[in-house]
Amino acid sequence: MSQTDMTKADKKAKNELRDTIVVIIEALLIALVFRTFLYQPFSIPTASMQSTLMIGDYFVASKFTWGLGKYSFPIPVPLGDRILQLSTPQQGDIAVFHNEPTGEDYVKRIIGLPGDKVQMKEGRLYINGTMLEREQIGTGTDVDSYSTPLPVTLYRETLPNGVTHTIQEVSDDQPLDDTAEYTVPSGHYFMMGDNRDRSADSRVLRQVGYVPATNLIGKGEFRFFSIKDNIAPWQVWQWPANVRWDRMFQSVYTPITHTPT
Incomplete structure (x- = not known):
């Protein structure tokens, strides 16, 4: 291989390395923008x-x-x-x-x-003085991050704006089932x-x-x-x-x- 050919090969290799670095930086920037502004x-x-x-x-x-x-x-x-x-x-x-x-x-x-x-009263949630509707929909076993199992009751709870979601309760007499009123x-x-x-x-x-x-x-x-x-x-x-x-x-x-x- 002539000196000229070697010089061209070196330039090509440098260009490919530069292009690879640019692509990696662009990908990282896109990921950062996506994570920061979108999802x-x-x-x-x-x-x-x-x-x-x-x-x-x-x-x-x-x-x-x-x-x-x-x-x-x-x-x-x-x-x-x-x-x-x-x-x-x-x-x-x-x-x-x-x-x-x-x-x-x-x-x-x-x-x-x-x-x-x-406020919580006897396991029921109150918002602006009104107790939220709660319908029992089943039972199950809850397992926490320490692999401790507990039987639970599942309820469908309805918020004042009509949104419903599922909650689960061990019972209605746990430490945070009776609270002061929070504003x-x-x-x-x-x-x-x-x-x-x-x-x-x-x-x-x-x-x-x-x-x-x-x-x-x-x-x-x-x-x-x-x-x-x-x-x-x-x-x-x-x-x-x-x-x-x-x-x-x-x-x-x-x-x-x-x-x-």
Whole structure:
């Protein structure tokens, strides 16, 4: 090979390396933009939203529906209010939010809007002085992240705006089944888990409390994967016996009428 041919080969190799690096950078930027402004995946490590979201469920949250807040970005941005907001959160929406007392991202259901009064009495939920309708739809066994099983009763609960969702209760005399009346401050939301007796939520003021609007990260949309026992998804050899195929590619608002195991 002549010196000229070697020079051309070197230039070609350098150009190919440069092009590869550019493609990788572009792909990373596209992924970052997609995750920041459009959709972000999350997993469920705890039992607080069962049976709506089970331990081992993976779901996508919309970032643009409620606009962007302080914790919508990879690094928190000190925003005073939400930006690019298309709509406001409603009762019954499933929300991903940053919980400042623990420094973690939580997933709960929005129960109280700014100005609402929320209270639990003997296991029943009251909003603005009215007890919510609750219909028993079945029984099941709940298993938490420590593999502790408990029998539960499933109910269909109806919110004041007509939205229905499934909750589960161990009983109506658990520690958070009787509370003081909470008044949701302006610009804040009251969150509760669907697994009412196994959820640390806005009922526990020091651990969660009222969630500022700017701490909302996204609105839950749909499950795209689900596996038992919180097994890592990359362990494909575990899939045949452990993937919950019937929970995949479903809206997180699809009614649940039983407790999967």
